[in-house]
Amino acid sequence: MIRVFLLFLILFVLPLSTHAVWWWKQGWPVSWSSANWSSAKLLPKADSEPEAVVHVLGARTGGWKGIFAHHSWVVIKEAGASRYTRYDVVGWGTPVRTNVRDVDGYWYGNEPSVLVTLRGEAAEAAIPRIRQAVAQYPFAGTGTYKAWPGPNSNTFVAYIAEQVPELAPALLPTALGKDFRSPGLFAGAAPSGEGFQLSYRGVAGLTVGWVEGVELNLLGAVAGIDLRRPAIKLPGWGRIGLSPA
Numbered sequence: 001m002i003r004v005f006l007l008f009l010i011l012f013v014l015p016l017s018t019h020a021v022w023w024w025k026q027g028w029p030v031s032w033s034s035a036n037w038s039s040a041k042l043l044p045k046a047d048s049e050p051e052a053v054v055h056v057l058g059a060r061t062g063g064w065k066g067i068f069a070h071h072s073w074v075v076i077k078e079a080g081a082s083r084y085t086r087y088d089v090v091g092w093g094t095p096v097r098t099n100v101r102d103v104d105g106y107w108y109g110n111e112p113s114v115l116v117t118l119r120g121e122a123a124e125a126a127i128p129r130i131r132q133a134v135a136q137y138p139f140a141g142t143g144t145y146k147a148w149p150g151p152n153s154n155t156f157v158a159y160i161a162e163q164v165p166e167l168a169p170a171l172l173p174t175a176l177g178k179d180f181r182s183p184g185l186f187a188g189a190a191p192s193g194e195g196f197q198l199s200y201r202g203v204a205g206l207t208v209g210w211v212e213g214v215e216l217n218l219l220g221a222v223a224g225i226d227l228r229r230p231a232i233k234l235p236g237w238g239r240i241g242l243s244p245a
Contacts, residue, residue, distance in 0.1 A: 011223040011234075011235075012218055012221055012223060015223070015234040015235045015236050015237055016067070016221060016236045018236070018237075019067055019234075019235075019236025019237050020067045023064075023066055023067045023236075024064075024067075028062065028063050028064075028066065028108070028109065029062070029063075029108065032062065032108065035062065035106070035109040036106045036109045037102070037105050037106055037108075038105060038106060039103075039104055039105050040104050040111050040112055042057070042104040042112065042113075042114055043055065043075070043104045046077050046081060046082055046084050047082045050079060050080055051079055051119055051120050052076075052077060052078050052079040052119070052120065052123035052127060053076070053117065053118065053119050053123050054076050054077075054116075054117065054122075054123045054126050054127060054130065054167070055074070055075040055076075055103075055114050055115075055117050056072060056073070056074055056075075056114075056115045056116045056117075056170035057073055057075060057103075057112045057113065057114055057115060058070040058073075058112060058113060058175065059071055059106065059108075059110045059111060060108075060110040060174075061107065061110075062107070062108030062109070063108070066108075066110060067236055068174065068176055068220070068221065068235070068236060069174055069175070069176035069220075070154070070172050070174045070175050070176075070238070071088075071107050071154070072115070072153055072154050072157040072170065072171075072172070072175050072178075073086055073087060073088040073153065074086070074087045074130060074134075074157060074160055074167070075087075075103045075104075076123075076127050076130055077123075078124075078127060079124060084103040085098060085099060085103075086098065086099050086101065086103045087130075087134050087156075087160075088100050088101070088153060088156075089137075089139075089145065089151075089153040089156035090145070091147060091152070092145075093142065094141075094142055095139065095140060095141075095142075095144060095145045095156075096140045115170035115172065115244065115245065116169050116170040116245045117245070118166055118167075122166065126164045126166060126167075129163045129164050130160055130163070132163065133160040133162075133163040133164070134160070137156060137159055137160075138159070139151035139155065139156075148176065148177070148220055149177060149179075149180055149201055149202035149219075149220050150176075150177035150178075150179075150180025150201075150202045151177065151180050152176070152177035153177070154171070154175035154176060154177040154178040155177045155178065155180045155202070157170065157171065157178070158171055158175070158178040158179070158180075161191040161192070162191050162193075165191065165192045165193045165194070165211075168190075168191045168192035168193075168211045168212065169192075169211055169229075169244035169245045170244065170245070171191060171212070172239055172244070173215065173222035173223075173234070173235075173238050173239055174222070174235075174236070174237075176221075177202060177220070178191075178202075179199045179202045179205050179207065179217050179220075179222075180199070180201060180202030181199050181202070182201075184200070184201065185198075185199075185201075186198070186199045186200075186205075190207050190208070190209040190211070190212050191212070192209050192210070192211035192212060194209050194210040194211055195207065195209015196208050196209065197209075197212075199217065202220060203217075203219055203220065204217055204218055204219070207224075210228055211228065212226075213225055213226035213227060213228065213231075213233070215233060221235035221236075223235055226239070226242075229242040229244055229245075230242055231244070
């Protein structure tokens with residue numbers, strides 16, 4: 001019992017505590033209205049690249065919630081299109097939104113990163129499946145959004161990744177809500193389709209897969225290891241190692 005308690009302290013309490021201190025020292029905007037939501041200039045202009053493209057981006061969430069979690073979204077562009085389309089889930093009104101912000105915009109003042117990119121034929125094959133997944137997202141009704149344990153923005157991206165497994169590497173360990181798969185107990189394939197997941201409402205669970213690695217979920221915080229693209233996964237700090245893509 002003592003060993004289990006020590007393991008809990010090392011894997012969950014210590015990383016979260018140290019990241020909380022570090023995050024608090026960085027500071028954050030006092031309100032949504034004072035935060036920077038402008039483009040981070042990560043993506044080229046849509047009309048400057050003729051091929052189809054899909055991106056998954058993520059940025060830390062606002063305020064103290066940034067200690068624990070990222071916000072994720074999906075960006076697509078068909079071949080020859082003159083603009084991108086951004087899909088998010090947000091916590092106000094109707095959850096699923098299209099082009100609610102700049103496609104590569106800061107989120108509550110936090111700079112985003114491009115987590116996964118598909119181009120050319122891979123993107124062309126993925127875009128219809130992404131559009132269909134957005135249209136069929138099961139938690140799209142007003143009032144269905146729950147910041148914790150889900151369904152939230154990361155649940156939305158995880159649902160899309162189930163239909164387009166090439167996007168599964170974008171599901172960061174700090175994508176709180178990614179493991180919310182159903183209102184009750186879920187036991188089945190991991191989002192990549194190359195592993196197994198057991199999850200109870202996204203609050204507790206275990207994922208084992210070639211893409212996901214080994215992830216232990218406790219109250220939405222994830223600790224684990226990735227052998228495919230070597231990295232450790234720590235609550236708060238997230239992924240430390242090679243890029244998941």
